Amino acid sequence: MSGKIKNRRLKQVLGLWTTAVIILALGLPMVAHPSHWGELPLIPGLEQRARIIFFHVPTAWLSVIAFLTSMWFGIRYLRKKSPDDDIKSVTHAGLGLLFCILATVTGSIWAKFNWGSFWNWDPRETSIFVLLLIYGAYFALRSAIDVEEKRATLSAVYSIIAGVIAPFFIFILPRITAGLHPGSADDVNSGPVVSSGGMNASMRVIFYSSVAAFIGMYLWMSNLRIRATRLVQAQELESRKQ
């Protein structure tokens, strides 16, 4: 099979896979005592609102993956000084910010129906807000420096510092402090839904399929962005020569 056809097939599989995940995540009934694979469990304190887990949690996880990938390419840039690593680092940081915004927006809509308000300054909300500020500052820093090499070096250092902090804000801080979010230190209802055993096998399969679909989308988007940036840079280089 040629590379072009294989590439197209992969994208078609991703499209069908994600469509199936959406239909299963929102279409399967939630019941108190699931008796077969086509039923999802009702999680105490969350009920039907638990369906957000299929979209909100993968976006939050993916933002951390993207920030760590950005950090990885930042380290590579500092070692090899290759402009391509800078393109990859900034692309992954951008996608991390995008997924972080998606997690914030979906979480905020869910909070309105679960806690009565779009924003409650819960530790989880506060930590994601700080993370948005950190990566907003990353792009402000990049736009403030005109010299390409200096910009790449400084943002690589920044991406390393921010990448070290990101998992702390997503996975650690909200779990050791008391708050409204499921999985907070004082949560007596549902606990951290993914790891506490609140999900049955069907829910787990759909959840991890959703994570896989989001990763597929993320890889596709990063590939498009990196290729587009390379084209723009090649064009700029060409126009400078002329």
Next chain:
Amino acid sequence: MYDFLTENALYVVLLIVLVIWFGIYTYLYKLEGKLKHLEELSKKQGDPS
């Protein structure tokens, strides 16, 4: 109409999410095609032979 939407709220959400997903997918698919075209064009310009 209001009763129908209230009783089938989840399916309405499902429909909206599917429409959004098809929109994003189509956009990315078209973007991929355009990018490929530009890459080929750039390759031809760089290699006149």
